Amino acid sequence: NKIARFFLAFSALLSTALLVVAIVMIPIAAQLNANFIDYKKTVAKLNLKPTQFGQKFSDWMVYVGSEMQDNNGTTYKDIVMFNPYIKDSQRLITAKNAKITNTNQSIELSLLDGKMYDIKDEIYHQSNFKSMKIRTAQSEEISNIGS
Numbered sequence: 810n811k812i813a814r815f816f817l818a819f820s821a822l823l824s825t826a827l828l829v830v831a832i833v834m835i836p837i838a839a840q841l842n843a844n845f846i847d848y849k850k851t852v853a854k855l856n857l858k859p860t861q862f863g864q865k866f867s868d869w870m871v872y873v874g875s876e877m878q879d880n881n882g883t884t885y886k887d888i889v890m891f892n893p894y895i896k897d898s899q900r901l902i903t904a905k906n907a908k909i910t911n912t913n914q915s916i917e918l919s920l921l922d923g924k925m926y927d928i929k930d931e932i933y934h935q936s937n938f939k940s941m942k943i944r945t946a947q948s949e950e951i952s953n954i955g956s
Contacts, residue, residue, distance in 0.1 A: 925938065
C-alpha cells in the first residue's frame with residue numbers, strides 16, 4: 810500500500826508538471842520563436858551573390874551578373890529579376906545597375922537603365938526605365954505571448 814501511494818503521488822506530480830509544460834510552456838515557446846523569426850526578418854541584410862541562381866528579394870527571383878565595391882556601397886551589374894507570383898501573368902525586369910539600401914527595416918532595390926516585360930495571355934508588353942525603385946517592408950508586428 811505504501812509503495813502504491815508513493816507511485817501515485819510521484820505520477821500525479823509528474824503528470825501535473827507535464828500538463829503545465831504542454832498547456833503553458835509549449836505555446837509560449839512557439840510564440841517566442843515566431844516573434845524571433847519576425848524580428849530577424851526585419852533586421853536581415855540582403856546578401857546577393859553574383860552568378861548564383863535562385864536568390865530571392867521579396868517575391869522576386871534575382872540573378873546578379875557581377876558586383877563592384879566602392880565608397881558608396883555595393884553596386885550590382887546586369888540584374889535579371891523574375892516574379893512568378895503575379896496572378897495570370899509573369900513579369901521580368903532587367904537592369905544594367907542596381908543598389909540595395911536598408912533603411913527603417915525597409916529594403917529598397919534601386920534599378921538603373923533597364924527594361925520591364927509583362928507577359929499575359931501571350932501578349933508581351935515592354936517598358937523602358939531610367940530609374941526604378943522596388944521596396945519591401947518587413948512586418949514589425951510582435952505578437953503578445955498567449956494571444
